[in-house]
Amino acid sequence: MKVLVDGSMCVGHGLCEAAVPEVFEVTDEGFATVRQGEVANTDPDRIRSAVNSCPACALTMEE
Ligand code: SF4
Numbered sequence: 001m002k003v004l005v006d007g008s009m010c011v012g013h014g015l016c017e018a019a020v021p022e023v024f025e026v027t028d029e030g031f032a033t034v035r036q037g038e039v040a041n042t043d044p045d046r047i048r049s050a051v052n053s054c055p056a057c058a059l060t061m062e063e
Contacts, residue, residue: 002062003039003047007031009058016059019050032058 003023010031016024022038039047051059 001039001044001047002036003034003051004060004062005032005034006058006060009056010054011056011058013055015053015055016050019053020046023047024050 012026012030012032014026014032016032017026020042023035023042024032025035026032048061051061
């Protein structure tokens with residue numbers, strides 16, 4: 001599974017980071033990045049929930 005952030009849509013308020021901090025990190029530049037190496041080690045339901053909860057629809061998952 002791969003998780004993608006559209007940096008042009010992300011507004012950087014950090015809901016994803018708060019929900020799954022081992023996978024998502026909001027950078028000093030103000031948008032989220034994904035630690036792809038942690039995705040496989042993380043409960044996919046938690047990631048899916050964070051993706052679906054992004055208010056800017058900036059996150060997508062490729063199963
Ligand atoms: S929840 Fe969405 S808009 Fe907010 S920081 Fe994460 S990717 Fe960006």
